[in-house]
Amino acid sequence: MTVLRTTNLTKRFGKFTALNGVNIEVSRGEVYGFIGPNGAGKSTTIRVLLGILKASGGEAKIFDKDAWSDAVDIHKQIAYVPGDVNLWSNLTGGEIIDLFVKLRGSNNKSRREELIEKFDLDPSKKCRTYSKGNRQKVALIAAFSSEADLYILDEPTSGLDPLMEKIFQECVMDAKISGKSVLLSSHILSEVERLCDRIGIIRQGKIIETGTLSELRHLTRTSLLVETKQPIKSLSEIIGVHDIEKKGQALSFQVDSEELGNIIKYVSQFEIMRLESAPPKLEDLFMRHYEGVGENTNKGRDES
Missing domain, CATH: 3.40.50.300 (P-loop containing nucleotide triphosphate hydrolases)
Structure with missing residues (x-):
């Protein structure tokens, strides 16, 4: 659905x-x-x-x-939590949580108390005394206490x-x-x-x-660290290999995930003594999409 x-x-x-x-x-x-x-x-x-x-x-x-x-x-x-929470300065954190929960028609006091304890929030303090992190806690507790x-x-x-x-x-x-x-x-x-x-x-x-x-993840690259008995020849000419670096007796390089099998097969003929791999991360995918992209022309706006 x-x-x-x-x-x-x-x-x-x-x-x-x-x-x-x-x-x-x-x-x-x-x-x-x-x-x-x-x-x-x-x-x-x-x-x-x-x-x-x-x-x-x-x-x-x-x-x-x-x-x-x-x-x-x-x-x-629905429940909404922004990245920069503004609260009524003269109300306590507990009063604001209760207000938001009641607005959504919820009345789960045990959930409210459980979350206040988990997030280590003092609900008796006025919101004007809260740090940014504590203001976020108030919004998160209110959101997750509701039946959204x-x-x-x-x-x-x-x-x-x-x-x-x-x-x-x-x-x-x-x-x-x-x-x-x-x-x-x-x-x-x-x-x-x-x-x-x-x-x-x-x-x-x-x-x-x-x-x-x-x-x-098929768009990301796996990191390999390989040490072999014999020097690996012509690695830079193999399709799918990037960013080769020598690290002591080993070679470090990036591999396009779809070529991983072929590259492991290729380096195996040089008698692998050590092989370490790091799985591709979302950050790699994200950065590849933004490589070479300068500042957005939307500089003057606060929309993100």
């Missing part, structure tokens, strides 16, 4: 096109990673989905309802320390196990790699790659 879908979504600001035919689909019980650099269109897409911005063209639907015209109904079933069916998270761990990031990841996995859906926009690629079922990479307002991690 599809929970969220955009079809040829377009958003223009005057002559500038921030989104150019963006297609995203998130199914029930799925965590969808939405990645790209600042200015690529991530936050603009999310603002359209939340009904904050009206699309210039295309379609954005959540629970089969229009993201703009049915925004009020949609918000009853879809979580839209835009750089949600900004300001959190590594221990709290781990707690956040546990919350996402709990939501997934419960059949909830998550749209996660993040620049922390290890987080996306750990949590997401499918990934969409956006660049200059266009989705340039989408698929499961295993589907996308």
